[in-house]
Amino acid sequence: MSDHVYKKAEIVGSSKTSIEDAIEGALERASKTLKNLDWFEVIETRGHIVNGKVGHYQVTLKVGFRLD
Amino acid sequence: MSDHVYKKAEIVGSSKTSIEDAIEGALERASKTLKNLDWFEVIETRGHIVNGKVGHYQVTLKVGFRLD
Amino acid sequence: MSDHVYKKAEIVGSSKTSIEDAIEGALERASKTLKNLDWFEVIETRGHIVNGKVGHYQVTLKVGFRLD
C-alpha cells in the first residue's frame, strides 16, 4: 500500500443463502465499475425475514480500491 | 414500512455449525411468539470454545416486527 | 466463571472459504499456546479481494481464557 492513494466505496450485497454469498455478490457487482479492488470491511449484517426464516441476508461492505 | 409502527426485540440464537444457522434458530423461536417479523440486524457474534474448536456460535440479533 | 480470573487475547484468523473457517483457524492456532480457552468474540470481519472475488476472509477475535 506504500505510495498509493486508495478510495473506499460503501456497497450492500444480498443473498438468500449465506453472509459469504452476499459479500461475493457485492464484490462481483462492484468489480464491474471499480478497478483495482483491494480489500473489504464488513460494516453491518442484517436481513429480511419471510415466514419466520431468513428471506435474504444484506451485508454492507466498505471496499477499498487503488487510484491510478 | 409507510404508516406502521414497529417494535424491536433482542434475541440470541446459538448453533454448533454456523453463524447463519444460529440466526435461523433465533428467528424460528422468535416467530413462535412474535407476529409479523419483518427484519433482523446482527448486533454481536461470539461463542464458546471447546477443546480449541468452536463449541457453538452465539449470535445476538435485533428483530423488527410490525405492530397491528 | 465464578471465582476465576480470565485474560483476553486478540487474534486474527484467515480463510479462503468462509468466516467460520477463519474463526476455527484462529482458535486452532491459539489453542497451541493458550490453555483453558473458554469463549470468543468477533471484533471485525474483513478480507482481501482478488480478481473481484474474496481472496480470503480475515476475522479478528478476542478469545477469553481462564488463568490458573
Next chain:
Amino acid sequence: MSDHVYKKAEIVGSSKTSIEDAIEGALERASKTLKNLDWFEVIETRGHIVNGKVGHYQVTLKVGFRLD
C-alpha cells in the same frame, strides 16, 4: 425515578411529514399497550426515498416506562 424500576422498549415510528410526527406516532401506538410511559430517546433517524423526496421518515426510539 427514585425507588422504581423501569423497563425500556425499542419502537420505530414513521411519518410522511416530519421527524416529530414519526415520534408522536410511535408514542401513540406504544401507549396503547404500555402503561406509565415516562421518557424516550431517539436512537436512529432514517427513511425511504420516493421520486427524489422523503417518502416517509422512520425514527427508532427507546421508550422508558415504570414497572408497577
Next chain:
Amino acid sequence: MSDHVYKKAEIVGSSKTSIEDAIEGALERASKTLKNLDWFEVIETRGHIVNGKVGHYQVTLKVGFRLD
C-alpha cells in the same frame, strides 16, 4: 447456552446507596415476571443529584433469559 434461544430485556434499577444495590433492585423486579434469568450487562450508570450529593443511582441493565 448450547442449543437454547435467549432474549434480552433492558431495565433500569435505582438505589440511594450504591450501584450494586440498584442492580439487585432491578434484578429482583425483573425476576417477578421473567423466568430463567441468566446474565446481565451494565449499559449505563447515572443518577440524580440532591443538595450536592447522590440522590439515587440509576443503572441501566440488559438482562438475558432463556426462552423455553
Next chain:
Amino acid sequence: MSDHVYKKAEIVGSSKTSIEDAIEGALERASKTLKNLDWFEVIETRGHIVNGKVGHYQVTLKVGFRLD
C-alpha cells in the same frame, strides 16, 4: 432488496428553516445524478450559529441507491 446490489453515498444538505428541509434539499440534489435512490440514514445534525440563532442546519445523510 432481494437480489440487488446497492451503493451508499454520503451527502450534506443545509437549510435555514428545519432539519427536514435540509434532508429534502440533499435528496433533491442527489437525485439529479444518482438513479434509483431508495433510502437515507441521518448520520449527523449540526449547524452554524448567527447572532445567537440557527443560521442554517447541516444534516449529513447516507443515501442508498440500487445499482442496475
Next chain:
Amino acid sequence: MSDHVYKKAEIVGSSKTSIEDAIEGALERASKTLKNLDWFEVIETRGHIVNGKVGHYQVTLKVGFRLD
C-alpha cells in the same frame, strides 16, 4: 477558523413543540453568557412523555465559540 482557538460547551434545550425549537432555545440562552458562538452539533435527542404524547423534547448540543 484559521488561527483561532475555539471552546466547546455542552447544553440541553427543551421545547414542547419541536426539535428545532429546543435547539433555538438552547442557543438563545447560551448566547447570553457566551460570546462569538459559531456552530453547534446535536449530540442527543430525547424527551419526556405525558399521557402518551411528547411532553417536551430535550436536545443536547455542543456549541463552539471562538476565544478572543
Next chain:
Amino acid sequence: MSDHVYKKAEIVGSSKTSIEDAIEGALERASKTLKNLDWFEVIETRGHIVNGKVGHYQVTLKVGFRLD
C-alpha cells in the same frame, strides 16, 4: 426539565475506597461552584494501581445543572 436550559460539565473524582465514593467526591467539589446540579452520568471508570491493588479509583462524570 420542561422549559429550562441545562449545561453539562465534565469532572473527574477520585477515591481510595470505592466508585461511589469517587462520585460523591466529585459532586461535593462541583457543588461549590455550580448551582442547581440536577443529574450525573458516569462516562469512564479507571484508576491507578499501587502494589497490585487499587491505589485509587478515578471516575469521570458529566454533571447537568440548570441555568437560571
Next chain:
Amino acid sequence: MSDHVYKKAEIVGSSKTSIEDAIEGALERASKTLKNLDWFEVIETRGHIVNGKVGHYQVTLKVGFRLD
C-alpha cells in the same frame, strides 16, 4: 509516563460481593505475572444471575504496565 513504553492487557475479574471486589481480584491475579502495573480502565461490567440475584459480578479491565 515520560519516556517509557507501556503495554496493556485485558483481564476479567469476578466477585460475588461487589464491582470493586472483582476489580481487586483481577489486579491481584495480574500482579502475579505482570510487573510494574500502573493503571486500569474498566471496559465492561456484567454478571451472572442466580435465583433473581447477582450470582457474581464480572468486570473486564485493561491494565497498563511499564515495560522495562
Next chain:
Amino acid sequence: MSDHVYKKAEIVGSSKTSIEDAIEGALERASKTLKNLDWFEVIETRGHIVNGKVGHYQVTLKVGFRLD
C-alpha cells in the same frame, strides 16, 4: 456552507515520513478528480511496520466537497 449541498468521499493516503504527509498526499490525489474540496476529517491512522520501524503511515480521511 449556507445553501449548498456537499458530498463526502473516503480516501486513504500513505507516506513514509509523517501523518501530515499522508494527508497531503491523499488531498493532492483527490483534487485531481474532485472539484471544490472544502474540508477533511481524519477517520483512522494506521500503518505497516518494516524491521521494527514505521514502513509507511496510512491515514483514512473523509473529504467534503461542494456540489455545483
Next chain:
Amino acid sequence: MSDHVYKKAEIVGSSKTSIEDAIEGALERASKTLKNLDWFEVIETRGHIVNGKVGHYQVTLKVGFRLD
C-alpha cells in the same frame, strides 16, 4: 491524581503546519485562563482544504485540570 477533583474542558486548536502545532496552540490559549492543566486527549482531527492542500488543521482536545 489521588485525592483531587479534576475538570475537563473541550477546546479546538488550529495550525497551518501540523497536528502537533494545533495542539500546542490550543494548550497555550487554554493556559491563559485555566490553571493546573494536567493532561489532554485528542478527540478529533480535521481541517480545511485550500487549493487541494491542507489550509489548516483543526484538532479538538479535551484538557484536564485540577480544581483547587
Next chain:
Amino acid sequence: MSDHVYKKAEIVGSSKTSIEDAIEGALERASKTLKNLDWFEVIETRGHIVNGKVGHYQVTLKVGFRLD
C-alpha cells in the same frame, strides 16, 4: 496475510517531540520481544501538559504480528 494467524498487542509509546516519534518509540520497544511485526493501528492520542505546553505525547497502538 493469506493463511496465517496474527495476534494483536496493545502498547503505549511516548515522546516529547511528536506523535510520530511516540509511535516509533513504541514500535522499537515492541520489536525487542515480538517477532514478525506487520502493522499498527492508532487507538488513542493523548499527553501530559507541563507549564501550558505538551510535556509528552502518549500514543496507544495496537500492533499486529504473525504467529509462526
